[in-house]
Amino acid sequence: MKILVLISKVPDTTAKISFTENNTKFNTEGVQFILNPYDEWYALVRGIELKEANGGSVTVLNVGRADNDPIIRKALAIGADDAVRIDTDDLDALNVAKQIAAYAKDQNYDIILCGKETIDYNGSQVGGMVAQLLGLPYVSLATKLDLNGDTATLERDIQGGSEVIEVKLPFVASAAKGMAEARIPNMRGIMAARTKPLNVVQPVDAANATEVVEYSLPPSKQGCKFIDPDNVEELVELLHTEAKVI
Amino acid sequence: METKETNKEALKGGEFLIKESSSDNVFIPEEFNEEQKMIADTCRDFLEQNVLNRLDEIDSMQNPELMPKLLEQAGELGLLGISIPEEYGGFGKDFVTGMLSTEVLGAGHSFAVAFAAHTGIGTLPILYYGTKEQKEKYIPKLATGEWKASYCLTEPNAGSDANSGKTKAVLSEDGKHYILNGQKMWITNAGFADVFTVFAKIDDDENLSAFIVEKDFGGITLNPEEKKMGIKGSSTRQVFFNNTPVPVENLLGKRQEGFKIALHILNVGRIKLGGAALGGAKEAITHSVVYANEREQFGRPISKYGAIKYKLAQQAILSYATESATYRCSQDVENAINAYVESGMSKEEATIKGIADYAVEAAIIKVDASETLDYVVDEAVQIYGGMGYSAESPVERAYRDSRINRIFEGTNEINRMLIVDMLLKKAMKGELDLMGPAQAVAKELMSIPEFGSNDGDEFEKARKMIKNFKKAILMIAGAAAQKLMMQLAKEQEILMNLADMAIQTYVAESLLLRVEKLAKIKGKENILEQIAMMNVFIYDASDIINKAGKDALAAFAEGDELRMMLMGLKRFTKHEPFNAKAARRVVADKLISENRYCF
Numbered sequence: 051m052k053i054l055v056l057i058s059k060v061p062d063t064t065a066k067i068s069f070t071e072n073n074t075k076f077n078t079e080g081v082q083f084i085l086n087p088y089d090e091w092y093a094l095v096r097g098i099e100l101k102e103a104n105g106g107s108v109t110v111l112n113v114g115r116a117d118n119d120p121i122i123r124k125a126l127a128i129g130a131d132d133a134v135r136i137d138t139d140d141l142d143a144l145n146v147a148k149q150i151a152a153y154a155k156d157q158n159y160d161i162i163l164c165g166k167e168t169i170d171y172n173g174s175q176v177g178g179m180v181a182q183l184l185g186l187p188y189v190s191l192a193t194k195l196d197l198n199g200d201t202a203t204l205e206r207d208i209q210g211g212s213e214v215i216e217v218k219l220p221f222v223a224s225a226a227k228g229m230a231e232a233r234i235p236n237m238r239g240i241m242a243a244r245t246k247p248l249n250v251v252q253p254v255d256a257a258n259a260t261e262v263v264e265y266s267l268p269p270s271k272q273g274c275k276f277i278d279p280d281n282v283e284e285l286v287e288l289l290h291t292e293a294k295v296i
Numbered sequence: 297m298e299t300k301e302t303n304k305e306a307l308k309g310g311e312f313l314i315k316e317s318s319s320d321n322v323f324i325p326e327e328f329n330e331e332q333k334m335i336a337d338t339c340r341d342f343l344e345q346n347v348l349n350r351l352d353e354i355d356s357m358q359n360p361e362l363m364p365k366l367l368e369q370a371g372e373l374g375l376l377g378i379s380i381p382e383e384y385g386g387f388g389k390d391f392v393t394g395m396l397s398t399e400v401l402g403a404g405h406s407f408a409v410a411f412a413a414h415t416g417i418g419t420l421p422i423l424y425y426g427t428k429e430q431k432e433k434y435i436p437k438l439a440t441g442e443w444k445a446s447y448c449l450t451e452p453n454a455g456s457d458a459n460s461g462k463t464k465a466v467l468s469e470d471g472k473h474y475i476l477n478g479q480k481m482w483i484t485n486a487g488f489a490d491v492f493t494v495f496a497k498i499d500d501d502e503n504l505s506a507f508i509v510e511k512d513f514g515g516i517t518l519n520p521e522e523k524k525m526g527i528k529g530s531s532t533r534q535v536f537f538n539n540t541p542v543p544v545e546n547l548l549g550k551r552q553e554g555f556k557i558a559l560h561i562l563n564v565g566r567i568k569l570g571g572a573a574l575g576g577a578k579e580a581i582t583h584s585v586v587y588a589n590e591r592e593q594f595g596r597p598i599s600k601y602g603a604i605k606y607k608l609a610q611q612a613i614l615s616y617a618t619e620s621a622t623y624r625c626s627q628d629v630e631n632a633i634n635a636y637v638e639s640g641m642s643k644e645e646a647t648i649k650g651i652a653d654y655a656v657e658a659a660i661i662k663v664d665a666s667e668t669l670d671y672v673v674d675e676a677v678q679i680y681g682g683m684g685y686s687a688e689s690p691v692e693r694a695y696r697d698s699r700i701n702r703i704f705e706g707t708n709e710i711n712r713m714l715i716v717d718m719l720l721k722k723a724m725k726g727e728l729d730l731m732g733p734a735q736a737v738a739k740e741l742m743s744i745p746e747f748g749s750n751d752g753d754e755f756e757k758a759r760k761m762i763k764n765f766k767k768a769i770l771m772i773a774g775a776a777a778q779k780l781m782m783q784l785a786k787e788q789e790i791l792m793n794l795a796d797m798a799i800q801t802y803v804a805e806s807l808l809l810r811v812e813k814l815a816k817i818k819g820k821e822n823i824l825e826q827i828a829m830m831n832v833f834i835y836d837a838s839d840i841i842n843k844a845g846k847d848a849l850a851a852f853a854e855g856d857e858l859r860m861m862l863m864g865l866k867r868f869t870k871h872e873p874f875n876a877k878a879a880r881r882v883v884a885d886k887l888i889s890e891n892r893y894c895f
Binding site: 064066119120123124127234235236237238240241243244 | 330331333334335337338341342345372373374375377378387889890891892
């Protein structure tokens with residue numbers, strides 16, 4: 051069983067977000083980066099669990115520069131067997147997916163997993179794009195993944211209930227909360243991570259299809275306004291003129 | 297992890313008083329490598345997922361299985377074996393990495409105490425002094441947490457005066473066992489420990505011997521849990537030995553070597569306490585700044601008020617300074633251990649010697665860190681105001697839990713006396729030339745003061761001030777030793793004064809060296825807050841040293857001699873006018889904007 055887990059580096063949730071170059075670039079100055087939680091807690095850990103139960107290997111793949119190595123080694127410390135880093139940056143989702151697909155197409159992975167989204171751009175695009183580029187089925191937002199021979203059973207939350215999907219290997223899936231329990235890297239894993247292979251490969255030629263024109267911060271939170279329950283007219287007035295929702 | 301080059305330039309223990317260090321030769325926490333950071337993250341994740349979310353449950357002591365279970369969980373992650381050699385089931389990490397894990401887990405309140413007692417005073421006596429057989433039997437089980445360890449030194453009438461303990465060991469008639477009888481008090485982890493290191497006197501020996509005692513040997517009973525001011529979730533009980541048979545092969549070290557073992561283990565405990573206290577302090581600062589940013593009075597968050605900014609800044613300055621000293625000393629210890637290993641010593645022997653070399657610094661760090669933590673938690677309660685007095689607030693627990701740190705591992709009073717006592721002993725043994733420099737300072741007093749120029753950057757100025765602090769200590773300690781001779785040991789007030797001067801000097805110098813090194817790495821313009829911290833600390837230190845020096849001088853000198861030395865002291869603790877308010881605001885504003893301890 052060959053499992054590939056796609057991992058991203060994202061700013062820590064407590065990071066202060068600001069922009070440079072006329073609001074076209076994210077300012078990374080002083081920002082702490084972490085392994086994207088959906089990739090780490092769910093996709094990676096479930097991949098490792100499947101390997102532990104069925105044998106095989108888990109490879110983690112990241113598209114990025116050498117400053118991503120600490121988060122890659124964290125994935126190795128948690129239990130991935132080896133890692134690949136495609137050495138490029140500043141790509142949009144399609145370009146990232148093309149890089150991944152170009153690498154993965156000859157590797158015969160049985161399962162390719164990623165988190166349901168990254169917590170920075172929340173695009174939820176790369177998994178589906180990789181599946182399309184590799185001609186594989188794609189199950190998004192899976193909360194459960196079980197294997198039975200060459201068939202996988204996945205569950206996903208849908209409006210008002212859940213959906214159970216069967217899919218033949220190989221396939222691509224994105225993992226949501228519930229698929230696994232986060233693991234803390236232990237000392238043995240941390241020390242083993244040093245010696246596990248981290249292969250750096252060159253990117254293929256591909257162009258971005260989209261361009262970021264501008265970033266802006268959400269408007270700062272407004273304080274709550276309390277209105278006396280007897281004063282419904284004032285409430286209606288404010289909802290109409292100030293909040294402009296009615 | 298890359299091994300650090302053994303640093304030949306590093307000062308020996310106590311030499312900081314008479315020599316200058318280069319910032320190139322100190323380790324600073326900003327240099328932790330990737331693996332060390334990952335280990336720290338694991339410790340932090342463990343705390344957040346298992347400890348910080350159930351502090352009330354832990355402190356309630358309703359579930360006696362909880363604490364041993366937490367230790368086992370830490371053991372599963374390998375956290376109990378970080379500093380244990382790989383041959384005994386650990387991970388063989390260096391002293392600095394061990395310190396870092398102690399620091400991070402130090403934010404764990406009662407758990408931190410159980411962890412420190414198990415991995416420190418519980419495990420280390422066997423690791424450092426055990427025979428191969430003893431180590432093979434006990435250490436792997438302690439490294440995983442399968443067995444928990446406890447350390448039984450203190451008795452109802454033998455606390456600071458540990459060697460006066462009454463617990464007795466007598467050889468059995470068949471010569472196979474020591475029969476142990478006695479009462480031990482304030483024993484951390486006693487409630488669930490499987491292995492006790494017990495100190496007792498064999499027959500009528502003058503000095504203690506140490507024994508490895510398993511709970512199952514029999515004749516061991518426990519009093520109920522003590523009702524404590526803080527660390528309520530840490531098991532603390534009296535342990536009674538009633539004809540407990542201890543196999544002769546469980547004597548640890550040689551007969552009468554126990555007191556030495558106890559003292560050496562306390563050296564490790566003291567420096568480690570620096571790390572643990574630091575972890576608690578950083579956590580309390582983050583609580584303080586988050587609350588100060590949330591709490592509004594008079595229409596603004598209270599973090600906008602100068603009185604609160606002062607507190608936040610001061611919390612951070614003292615903690616950053618403590619951290620500088622703790623890791624500087626940790627790396628010095630690691631370097632000394634490596635040097636001894638290179639010279640052919642066993643790792644255990646090298647570790648004992650390496651740590652003993654820095655016993656003065658370890659005592660300094662113990663006192664400084666525990667008092668920093670007490671300041672930090674006290675102001676944390678104050679920032680929380682009425683809410684801080686409520687048991688619902690996190691700082692109320694921090695306030696209670698902090699207090700023990702000034703008492704255990706040797707009270708701060710004992711440690712202060714030790715600082716001076718060890719320095720003077722080193723001088724008498726010829727290991728440390730205090731008298732030469734002291735005489736040079738005395739001579740300098742007679743000469744026309746060198747006013748010097750006020751040129752140079754902040755580092756140059758800080759270096760000069762610290763050099764003068766050292767002169768102040770040498771002048772006063774030299775004069776006191778000469779005048780009072782053997783009587784000095786009985787003048788504890790003077791010893792306290794001298795210790796305070798030495799503590800301020802070592803910590804100030806560590807802070808200077810750290811900030812100076814950081815400036816070389818990051819550029820001065822990028823570390824304005826750190827430079828502000830350094831300037832405030834040294835400015836305050838000069839007054840603390842001045843006051844302690846005056847008190848000491850007037851206690852033993854008089855007339856012209858007193859006047860001359862007071863003038864010298866004034867000269868050595870002089871500082872230029874300095875806007876400490878503005879500097880503190882720089883520090884506070886950074887904390888407030890980051891909304892956490894961020895240095």
